[in-house]
Amino acid sequence: QLAKIKGLGPKLQALLPTLGVTNLAQIAAWDEAEVDRIDAQLGVFQGRIRKDNWVEQAKFLAGGDVAGYEAKFGKL
Numbered sequence: 001q002l003a004k005i006k007g008l009g010p011k012l013q014a015l016l017p018t019l020g021v022t023n024l025a026q027i028a029a030w031d032e033a034e035v036d037r038i039d040a041q042l043g044v045f046q047g048r049i050r051k052d053n054w055v056e057q058a059k060f061l062a063g064g065d066v067a068g069y070e071a072k073f074g075k076l
Contacts, residue, residue: 001024011045019041
């Protein structure tokens with residue numbers, strides 16, 4: 001499920017569950033403070049959450065809005 005987010009590769013997919021992040025709805029619900037908290041734990045991947053718009057991507061995907069997602073981020 002997390003793999004659907006563009007910019008979230010295999011290493012991040014392995015890391016996120018260790019930080020308690022296991023689904024798109026969690027990412028979709030993040031506020032700025034939560035983004036900062038998780039981002040600080042990403043090591044070499046720090047900054048990727050905002051750079052790749054994870055929260056916005058997750059909102060489309062968690063809501064089942066594939067058309068909206070693809071219009072903004074390209075084909076799934």
